Amino acid sequence: MNSFLTGALTAALGFSFAAEVAAEEWNVSVWGKRRAFTEHIEKLAELVSEKTNGEFTMNVSYGGLSKNRENLDGISFGAFEMAQFCAGYHPDKNRLITVLELPFLGVENLDQEVAVSHAVYAHPAVQEEMAQWNAKLLMTSPMPQYNIVGTGEPRTELSQFEGMRVRATGGLGEAFKAVGAVPTSVTSSEAYQAMESGVVDTVAFAQHAHLSFGTINQAKWWTANLNPGTVNCPVVVNIDAYENLSDEHREALDSSVDEAIAYYLENYGKLLKRWDEVLEEKGVEKVMISEDQLIEFRQKAADPIAAKWVEDIEAQGLPGQELLDLVKEELSKAKGS
Structure with a gap:
């Protein structure tokens, strides 16, 4: 009897230990x-926990683990297992995905943004570059075309952009620079203060960010149709952490990506539907730029900036034109479907 009980106790302890070992907890750095x-990150954490009966959990930290511009560095040395960052924060570290931040690519909605982003993420050269930071591209954070909110009198003519201090990063910053504006890359968290103190006259964000970071509360006007482009903000995982997952947990993670993106798109769609109400509530004038001014903006900022990007990337032995062609091809497919 004693032998039986000892064996049973040993087996129970062994099972408990195995269950403990099987449990996985990831830290996720956002800001x-x-x-x-x-919301797709929050949904991903929820889905993974559900699919693994709570054995695989994610702790999403809003600024507690790292600064947003240092998230890729944190991933590289394993400070946390998952993170979100934006390509324009450090284009020298993620050169190839900056193709998605080129101005006036022609992306019209969030579904198209997902399609072109994930096509670029799947390209071998892109994956190889990100692997240098021990990072695996998991999913994008699709955002609509950026538009600017501003102080003072509305700027409806490109000539009024001359000398305009605008918070804009990456390709957007280059686009505004092409029409005489002065871009600055203060972080999203610093944008409100930059507007309030007069460091910038305008801020380029997607709608959710104008709300979240309070820039809409400083704004007198908003450009409804400037649509110069957007930024690309991937969610990445540490390669070592990903490869160390059990097959079950890795499947739970991979299979949850499309569901998380679908939830994100549905949720963001609700925000876009009420955006005009937000402008009215806050007394922000909705400014429409004339078509001739938009054409002039595209002529100055689209092809020249794309051509320069390809030249710079290919000078480094990387497939610039191939990636730009891939974006155009995938965008054409997405529009056709």
Whole structure:
């Protein structure tokens, strides 16, 4: 009897230990506060926990683990297992995905943004570049075309952009620079203060960010149709952490990506539907730029900036034109479907 009980106790302890070993807890580094921009990450954590009966959990930290511009570095040395960052924060570290931040690519909605982003993420050269940071691209954080909110009198003519201080990063910053504006890359968290103190006259954000970071509360006007482009903000995982997952947990993670993106798109769609109400509530004038001014903007900022991007990327021995062609091809497919 004693032998039987000892054996049973040993087996029970062994099972308990195995269950403990099987449990997985990841730390996820994002910034700001929970908002439309992070809902796919929150949904991903929820789905993974459900699919693994709570054995695989994710702790989403809003600024507690790292600064947003240092998230990729944190991933590289394993400070946390998952993170979100934006390509324009450090284009020298993620050169190839900056193709998605080129101005006036022609992306019209969030579904198209997902399609072109994930096509680029799947390209071998892109994956190889990100692997240098021990990062695996998991999913995008699709955002609509950026538009600017501003102080003072509305700027409806490109000539009024001359000398305009605008918070814009990456390809958007280059686009505004092409028409005489002065871009600055203060972080999203610093944008409100930059407007309030007069460091910038205008801020380029997607709608959710104007709400989340309070820039809409400083604004007198908003450009409804400037649509110069957007930024690309991937969610990445540490390669070592990903490869160390059990087959069951890895499947739970991989199979949850499309569901998380679908939830994100549905949630963001609700925000876009009420955007005009938000402008009215806050007394922000909706400014429409004339078509001839938009054409002039595209002529100055689209092809020249794309051509320069390809030249710079290919000078580094990387497939610039191939990636730009891939974006155009995938965008054409997405529009056709």
